[in-house]
Amino acid sequence: MERNFAPVIVFSFSKKDCEAYALQMSKLDFNTEEEKSLVDEVFNNAIDALSDEDKKLPQVEAVLPLLRKGIGIHHGGLLPLLKETIEILFSEGLLKALFATETFAMGLNMPARTVLFTSARKFDGKDFRWVTSGEYIQMSGRAGRRGIDDRGIVILMVDEKMSPQAGKQIVKGLPDYLNSAFHLTYNMVLNLLRVEEINPEYMLERSFYQFQNYAAIPDLFDKLRKMEVKYGAIEVPNEDHVSAYYKIRQQLDNLGSDLLTFIQKPQYLLPFLQPGRLVKIKNGNDDFGWTVVVNIQKKSNQSKSTQDSGPVYVAEVLAHLTKECARSRNSANIKPCPAGERGEMQVIPVLSHLIQQISAVRLYIPQDLRPLDNRQSVLKSIQEVEKRFPDGVPLIDPIEDMGIKEKGLQRMCQEAFEHRMYSHPLHKDPKLEELYQLYERKAKVGADIKNLKTELKKKKSLLQMDELKCRKRVLRRLGYCTASDVIEMKGRVACEISSGDELLMTELLFNGVFNDLSVQQCCALVSCFVFDEKANEMPKLTETLSGPLRIMQDTARRIARVSREAKIDVDEEQYVESFRPHMMDIVNAWCNGCTFGQICKMTEVFEGIIIRCMRRLEETLRQMCQASKAIGNTELENKFAEGIRRIKRDIVFAASLYL
Known part of the structure; x- marks a missing residue:
C-alpha cells in the first residue's frame, strides 16, 4: 500500500x-x-x-x-x-x-x-x-x-x-502443452452405437487424441534413422566374441543383484552387523568402499508404500569422507573421500539396503570415537587389511556362514559359479575393458532403437482400440447391447445418464432399487454419484440410508467383477469407494426441510462445496427423470421430479449476480 x-x-x-x-x-x-x-x-x-x-x-x-x-x-x-x-x-x-x-x-x-x-x-x-x-x-x-x-x-x-x-x-519454462484429454465412456460408446452411419471406431480415428498420436510419427522416424546411423558407426573388433562375453558379464551382474536382495534381508544380515565388522557401502554413484560398523538401530518405517511396512534398520558406520563433508552438519552433503586425497573418518547413518558386501574381517574400534586421532586410527587398520589381502578382502559366504537355505539362492550361486568358471578367450585380453565399454555403448544404442520401434508401432495403431473392445464386451455381458452391437432397452436408458456412473445407475433402475425408496432416500443415494471431494471420516448413517447404500455397493462390486472378466483394469475396492456417501445424511435432511445453517453444522465440508454438490445432484436427478421416462415408469419419474422440487430452494439455488 x-x-x-x-x-x-x-x-x-x-x-x-x-x-x-x-x-x-x-x-x-x-x-x-x-x-x-x-x-x-x-x-x-x-x-x-x-x-x-x-x-x-x-x-x-x-x-x-x-x-x-x-x-x-x-x-x-x-x-x-x-x-x-x-x-x-x-x-x-x-x-x-x-x-x-x-x-x-x-x-x-x-x-x-x-x-x-x-x-x-x-x-x-x-x-x-x-x-x-x-x-x-x-x-x-x-x-x-x-x-x-x-x-x-x-x-x-x-x-x-x-x-x-x-x-x-x-x-x-514453457507453457503447458495442449494434450488431448479424450477418453472413452460407456455413455459415449452407447450413443455412437445408436447412430446408424457412425461407429465408435470412426470417432476414435478422428479424435484430436489420435491426431496428436499420428503427428508424433515423423519425429520418431527421424530419431530412429539417426539412431540407426549411430549404431552402424560404432565398429567393435571381433564383435561376436565381445557380444558373448558382454552377455555373460550382464548375467553375472544380474545374478549379483539378485544375490544381494537375499543377503540384505534383516534376518540374515543383522547377526553379522556387530561393532567392528567391515562392510562395503554404495549409495547410487557414491562408493564409500570398506567402512566399519559402530552400531545398528531399528526405526519405524515412515514410507507411505504398503509394500515396505516393516521396520527400517539403520547402521552407523565409520566412513572415510572428504574434510568438507566430515565437518558439515548437512546429511545431504555426505560424499566419500576420493582415492589419493586426505579426508576424515566420520560416523554416518546408512540404511541396511546400501550395504553391498559383508567382510569376514572384524576390526578393533576404540571405545571413544569423538577424538579425531581415534577415528583416523581405524582408517589405518582398514588400509592394513586391504594390503594384507591384495586379491580382495574375504567375504562371508551366504550359504555356509549366513545359513540362507532358499533354493533360488543356491541355484543362483551355482549359475554364478558356472559363469565365473567359464573360460572365455577374451577374459585375459589386455584390451578387454576398452572393447567391453565400446560394445556396451553399442548395446545401449541398440536397446534405444528397439524401444523406438515399439513406440512407432504403438503410434501407428489406433489408440484406445483395445479399451473400446473391452467396454463393448462389458456392455454385451450386462445386456446393454447385442452381440451385433444393437442397443437394448438398458442401453437406451444408460444413454440418458452422463453426469454419474451410467452403468451403476442403470443397474439400480432395472433392479428396482429406487422403486422401494422414499423421495428423500432416492436423492440421498444419487448424491453418492456427484460428491467427489475428500472427506476425513465416513458418516454414521441410519438404517434408512445405509440399507440402500449397501445394495448400491454390492451392485458396484458385480460391475467391477464383470469389468475385470472383460479385461478392463479396475480395482474393485477403489471402484466401490469412488461413490462417496458423505453427503447422504445432508441431502436427506435438506429434502426433509432443514435450513442451510442446520445442514452446515452436520459436516466439515465447505458451504460452497455443499451447494456445488446440490446443483450437480439436481442435474443428475433430471437425467434420472429422462431415464425413468425411457423405461416408461411414470411413478419413478414423478418421484425424481419431486426430489428436484425439494432440493431446489433457498440459498442453494439463489440466482447468480451476473444474470
Missing part, C-alpha cells in the same frame, strides 16, 4: 490457508470511509435475495468485516453468491488484498498490480510437487494491467530449498 503496489492477489493452494492468512490481516484497514460505504451497499444488494435465516449464516456474517477493510477471500468452498460479490468488489477496486486459490486465475478478467505466491509447491491429488511453468504463467499473468500499469510485480515465497533447475523451470 505504501509503495502503491495494490491491489495484490495472494495465491495459496489450500482453502484453509486462504482463510487463515486473511484473518491474520484483519487488524489492517485499507479502505477509506467512502469505500466502506460502497462495500456495504454492494454487499447488502447482493444478499438481499436471501432469506433472513440465510443472511445469518456464519460465512455471510464473517466475510463482511474483512471486505469493509479491503480484504477478500476467494476459493471453491465459498458460497457462490459471496464469491460473485467478492469478484465484483475486486473488479471495482474496493478490495486491496485478495487471498485466493488458483481457481481465481482461470477464466476471470481480474488483473492486479502485484501477485504473491505463498508457496512454490502444491498438492496435485497424489503428491506435493513444484508448480508447473504453465500454472505460474497463468497466475503471475494477473500482475499488471495493460494500459494502466507500466509493470506487474510477482513475489514467489520459497520456504524450502529449491534447485536452480527447478526455479528456472518454473519462471522460464
Whole structure:
C-alpha cells in the first residue's frame, strides 16, 4: 500500500490457508470511509435475495468485516453468491488484498498490480510437487494491467530449498502443452452405437487424441534413422566374441543383484552387523568402499508404500569422507573421500539396503570415537587389511556362514559359479575393458532403437482400440447391447445418464432399487454419484440410508467383477469407494426441510462445496427423470421430479449476480 503496489492477489493452494492468512490481516484497514460505504451497499444488494435465516449464516456474517477493510477471500468452498460479490468488489477496486486459490486465475478478467505466491509447491491429488511453468504463467499473468500499469510485480515465497533447475523451470519454462484429454465412456460408446452411419471406431480415428498420436510419427522416424546411423558407426573388433562375453558379464551382474536382495534381508544380515565388522557401502554413484560398523538401530518405517511396512534398520558406520563433508552438519552433503586425497573418518547413518558386501574381517574400534586421532586410527587398520589381502578382502559366504537355505539362492550361486568358471578367450585380453565399454555403448544404442520401434508401432495403431473392445464386451455381458452391437432397452436408458456412473445407475433402475425408496432416500443415494471431494471420516448413517447404500455397493462390486472378466483394469475396492456417501445424511435432511445453517453444522465440508454438490445432484436427478421416462415408469419419474422440487430452494439455488 505504501509503495502503491495494490491491489495484490495472494495465491495459496489450500482453502484453509486462504482463510487463515486473511484473518491474520484483519487488524489492517485499507479502505477509506467512502469505500466502506460502497462495500456495504454492494454487499447488502447482493444478499438481499436471501432469506433472513440465510443472511445469518456464519460465512455471510464473517466475510463482511474483512471486505469493509479491503480484504477478500476467494476459493471453491465459498458460497457462490459471496464469491460473485467478492469478484465484483475486486473488479471495482474496493478490495486491496485478495487471498485466493488458483481457481481465481482461470477464466476471470481480474488483473492486479502485484501477485504473491505463498508457496512454490502444491498438492496435485497424489503428491506435493513444484508448480508447473504453465500454472505460474497463468497466475503471475494477473500482475499488471495493460494500459494502466507500466509493470506487474510477482513475489514467489520459497520456504524450502529449491534447485536452480527447478526455479528456472518454473519462471522460464514453457507453457503447458495442449494434450488431448479424450477418453472413452460407456455413455459415449452407447450413443455412437445408436447412430446408424457412425461407429465408435470412426470417432476414435478422428479424435484430436489420435491426431496428436499420428503427428508424433515423423519425429520418431527421424530419431530412429539417426539412431540407426549411430549404431552402424560404432565398429567393435571381433564383435561376436565381445557380444558373448558382454552377455555373460550382464548375467553375472544380474545374478549379483539378485544375490544381494537375499543377503540384505534383516534376518540374515543383522547377526553379522556387530561393532567392528567391515562392510562395503554404495549409495547410487557414491562408493564409500570398506567402512566399519559402530552400531545398528531399528526405526519405524515412515514410507507411505504398503509394500515396505516393516521396520527400517539403520547402521552407523565409520566412513572415510572428504574434510568438507566430515565437518558439515548437512546429511545431504555426505560424499566419500576420493582415492589419493586426505579426508576424515566420520560416523554416518546408512540404511541396511546400501550395504553391498559383508567382510569376514572384524576390526578393533576404540571405545571413544569423538577424538579425531581415534577415528583416523581405524582408517589405518582398514588400509592394513586391504594390503594384507591384495586379491580382495574375504567375504562371508551366504550359504555356509549366513545359513540362507532358499533354493533360488543356491541355484543362483551355482549359475554364478558356472559363469565365473567359464573360460572365455577374451577374459585375459589386455584390451578387454576398452572393447567391453565400446560394445556396451553399442548395446545401449541398440536397446534405444528397439524401444523406438515399439513406440512407432504403438503410434501407428489406433489408440484406445483395445479399451473400446473391452467396454463393448462389458456392455454385451450386462445386456446393454447385442452381440451385433444393437442397443437394448438398458442401453437406451444408460444413454440418458452422463453426469454419474451410467452403468451403476442403470443397474439400480432395472433392479428396482429406487422403486422401494422414499423421495428423500432416492436423492440421498444419487448424491453418492456427484460428491467427489475428500472427506476425513465416513458418516454414521441410519438404517434408512445405509440399507440402500449397501445394495448400491454390492451392485458396484458385480460391475467391477464383470469389468475385470472383460479385461478392463479396475480395482474393485477403489471402484466401490469412488461413490462417496458423505453427503447422504445432508441431502436427506435438506429434502426433509432443514435450513442451510442446520445442514452446515452436520459436516466439515465447505458451504460452497455443499451447494456445488446440490446443483450437480439436481442435474443428475433430471437425467434420472429422462431415464425413468425411457423405461416408461411414470411413478419413478414423478418421484425424481419431486426430489428436484425439494432440493431446489433457498440459498442453494439463489440466482447468480451476473444474470
